[in-house]
Every structure is written in C-alpha cells, then in structure tokens.
Amino acid sequence: MSSPLLFSTIEVTRQAFYRTSLSYAIVNLKPIVPGHVLVIPNRPVPRLTDLTTPELTSLIASVQNVGRVVECAYGGDALTVACQDGKAAGQSIPHVHFHVMPRKYHGDYFSQRRDDIYPALERSETDLPRDFQNLKVSSINQPFKVDADEDRLPRTLEDMEQEATWLRGFFTGECRDTDAA
Numbered sequence: 001m002s003s004p005l006l007f008s009t010i011e012v013t014r015q016a017f018y019r020t021s022l023s024y025a026i027v028n029l030k031p032i033v034p035g036h037v038l039v040i041p042n043r044p045v046p047r048l049t050d051l052t053t054p055e056l057t058s059l060i061a062s063v064q065n066v067g068r069v070v071e072c073a074y075g076g077d078a079l080t081v082a083c084q085d086g087k088a089a090g091q092s093i094p095h096v097h098f099h100v101m102p103r104k105y106h107g108d109y110f111s112q113r114r115d116d117i118y119p120a121l122e123r124s125e126t127d128l129p130r131d132f133q134n135l136k137v138s139s140i141n142q143p144f145k146v147d148a149d150e151d152r153l154p155r156t157l158e159d160m161e162q163e164a165t166w167l168r169g170f171f172t173g174e175c176r177d178t179d180a181a
Contacts, residue, residue, distance in 0.1 A: 035074035072175030076102030
C-alpha cells in the first residue's frame with residue numbers, strides 16, 4: 001500500500017491519478033476549465049528553489065506526462081501551465097505545485113480572451129485553503145461547473161475520485177507517451 005499523499009497538510013490520496021517516486025498529480029477541487037489538474041512534489045516545500053535537482057526534474061517530467069494525458073483526454077489543442085511560486089505570486093497553499101489546464105481554440109470558456117485564465121487562476125487559488133476545509137464527502141448530482149460560473153461550489157471527494165480513476169486509465173491507453181521507456 002502506498003503512503004498517503006499530502007498537499008501541504010491536506011491529505012489528497014483519493015484525488016491522485018498519477019504518481020512517481022518524487023511527484024504526483026491530483027484533480028482540482030475547483031477546476032477553472034475541465035481537466036484542470038495539479039502536479040505536486042511529494043516533499044512539501046513552499047518554493048521551487050527548495051526542491052533538490054532530482055525532485056525538480058521529476059516534477060517537470062510529471063508536468064509533461066500529465067499535460068500530454070489531460071490534453072488528450074479532454075480534447076485540448078494546447079495547455080496552460082502555471083506555477084505561483086510563493087505567496088507574493090498568489091500561492092495560497094505553501095507547497096509548490098503546477099496548474100496544468102487543457103485549452104481549446106473553440107469551446108473553451110477563455111477561447112475569446114485567452115489571458116483571462118490568469119486572473120481566474122489567482123481568484124481560485126485565494127479560496128483554496130477554505131475550500132479544502134469545507135470539502136464535502138458526498139453530493140447531489142449537479143452539472144459540472146468551472147470558475148466562469150459565479151455560483152460554482154467545490155466538488156465533492158467522490159466527484160474528484162471518479163475523475164481521478166477515469167484519468168488513470170489514459171496513462172496505459174490511447175494518451176500514453178509511446179516514446180517513454
């Protein structure tokens with residue numbers, strides 16, 4: 001059995017869909033776009049400069065692998081990859097992490113104003129600690145909402161676990177890296 005995964009002090013094992021010896025990826029509690037995920041080093045450090053070279057190498061390779069899968073799984077045309085490295089940059093959880101978000105030319109909430117995703121990311125990051133504290137275990141089936149929706153609530157643990165299970169299958173299926181050893 002694998003050890004529990006911590007995002008700072010928050011246990012996120014059930015939300016994980018990708019894991020290496022030094023990093024992992026989880027589905028997002030309040031995704032900005034469908035497929036918005038986080039890639040995180042195992043060791044909880046606040047800044048990129050706190051990572052060892054092997055940890056940073058694993059983290060960036062994980063961003064690449066996870067990005068390939070979420071872009072494919074969600075029918076994206078590109079990715080937005082962002083890291084708010086420190087509190088002054090908008091980081092709200094003191095554990096370095098990358099946001100990986102599949103983007104589309106058409107049908108993406110931000111497709112007409114592509115850079116509007118960055119203020120939306122900052123707004124969502126601000127509420128993250130509170131939203132994790134209020135995480136619900138079950139819910140009534142509700143339509144999937146993204147940050148563009150003003151009344152969007154955090155997803156339940158079951159909703160996130162279902163998406164994580166679905167994404168895991170893509171690492172051995174059609175979206176896997178055929179060049180990887």
